[in-house]
Amino acid sequence: MSMKIVSMYCTGCSACESECPNDAISEKKGSFVIDAGLCSECDGDAPQCRAACPIDDCIIKA
Template sequence: MAYKIISSQCTACSACEPECPNVAIYEKDGTFVINPKKCTECIGYFDDAQCVAVCPVENTCVIDNSYPRYQA
């Protein structure tokens, strides 16, 4: 599963963008979004998803259940 950013909660602080090892996070229309095709849930890089770890707003970066779990 990929992560997604709930746009209504995103403060556009940009903390997540430089932390993504897959360059899956980008700014769009004043908030940040995650490209699900690039998101690997940080598997193989970190123990925890970095977008979740650095986001100052709790429950803004969440699992997107509409995509299958990432397989390394």
């Protein structure tokens, strides 16, 4: 599994991008996306992207 950013909730703040240890997050058309092939859900730890995101329910398990 990987994490997914719900584009309709993403404000484009970029808080998640710098927190990803796998560089799986990038900007696309004003919001951010997670490359499922690179996302490891932080290997069992709490997903860092979700912890950094200021919007509840913006980043979910795919």
